[in-house]
Amino acid sequence: MNARKVLLAALGIGVAWQLLAWLLDTNILPGPLLVLQTFTAEIGADLGGHFLASLWRVLASMLLSVALAAPAGLILGQSRRLNDFFSPVIYLLYPIPKVVLVPVVLLFLGITDLSKIVIIFLILFFQILVLVRDQAAAIRPELIYSVRSLGAGRRGLFRFVYLPASLPAILTALRQSIGTAVAVLYIVELTATQKGLGYYIYFNGSTLFDYPKMYAGVLAMSLLGLGMYYAVDVLHRQISPWQFSERE
Numbered sequence: 294m295n296a297r298k299v300l301l302a303a304l305g306i307g308v309a310w311q312l313l314a315w316l317l318d319t320n321i322l323p324g325p326l327l328v329l330q331t332f333t334a335e336i337g338a339d340l341g342g343h344f345l346a347s348l349w350r351v352l353a354s355m356l357l358s359v360a361l362a363a364p365a366g367l368i369l370g371q372s373r374r375l376n377d378f379f380s381p382v383i384y385l386l387y388p389i390p391k392v393v394l395v396p397v398v399l400l401f402l403g404i405t406d407l408s409k410i411v412i413i414f415l416i417l418f419f420q421i422l423v424l425v426r427d428q429a430a431a432i433r434p435e436l437i438y439s440v441r442s443l444g445a446g447r448r449g450l451f452r453f454v455y456l457p458a459s460l461p462a463i464l465t466a467l468r469q470s471i472g473t474a475v476a477v478l479y480i481v482e483l484t485a486t487q488k489g490l491g492y493y494i495y496f497n498g499s500t501l502f503d504y505p506k507m508y509a510g511v512l513a514m515s516l517l518g519l520g521m522y523y524a525v526d527v528l529h530r531q532i533s534p535w536q537f538s539e540r541e
Contacts, residue, residue: 323505332509340506343493344513347482350406350489351474351517354413355467362421363463367455369422370429387423391415392480404485412481413474420473421466428462429455464529468522475518490514 307325314324336344369376395412402408432454441450482491490510498507 321504323508327505328508328512331505332512335506335509336513340493340509340513343488343490343510344517346488347478347490347514348517350409350482351413351478351521353406354410355417355470355474355521357410357414358417358421358470359463359467362418362466363425363459366422366425366462367429367451367459369426370432370459371451371455376426376430383419383423387419392477395481395484399485409478409481409486409489413477416477417470417474420470421463424466424469425459425462428459432458461529461533464525464532468525468529471518471522471525475514475521479514490517 310325314322332340335341369379391412394415398408398412398415402411478489479491479494482489483495486492490513494507494510494514497503497510
């Protein structure tokens with residue numbers, strides 16, 4: 294995405310925000326300049342610690358999801374027999390809203406970072422698994438036959454065919470999962486924790502009624518998601534430039 298267009302979009306949102314703040318004239322919607330001042334003052338103090346705690350949780354859960362779901366998706370995409378066996382299980386578990394499992398995970402893992410990471414992991418795992426599996430299963434048979442004719446076994450097919458062909462799907466799944474991961478992060482940080490952007494936003498907005506700080510937390514969480522999305526987007530463009538050449 295063109296950086297200039299992103300900046301113009303951000304400017305447009307800021308102008309609309311300021312106009313709405315003037316129109317409503319209420320303390321529950323401070324203007325963007327006040328929020329930016331609060332954000333600048335807080336990021337080097339209390340907000341910075343909450344940001345790092347949230348960053349660690351979402352990064353750990355996403356890396357764990359990719360590390361486990363991507364190989365599993367590649368294996369299921371290669372093996373029709375395994376896919377037929379596990380597909381009903383995936384079909385049943387995938388639509389279940391994993392957020393409802395928050396109390397269960399907390400009971401088993403306690404009030405720790407691990408419990409929050411596991412909850413986000415459960416949501417991202419199936420998203421990545423399904424997309425990578427479908428991509429691996431859609432590889433053209435003639436490509437597989439040609440590599441086999443050169444003497445490649447199952448390991449060679451995995452390394453030289455399935456993995457390179459599925460990398461774009463892995464990165465696409467990761468990009469699509471970032472918004473979900475950040476949204477779930479907010480929910481899990483409302484439960485049994487005093488560290489993280491979700492807690493910071495809720496505590497300042499609903500307990501202290503400090504709305505500039507609340508919106509500064511919202512801004513920090515937005516920047517967290519935006520930064521991660523941009524990083525994956527850059528990586529995706531480096532690895533699979535052909536997917537973007539026709540769009541731009």
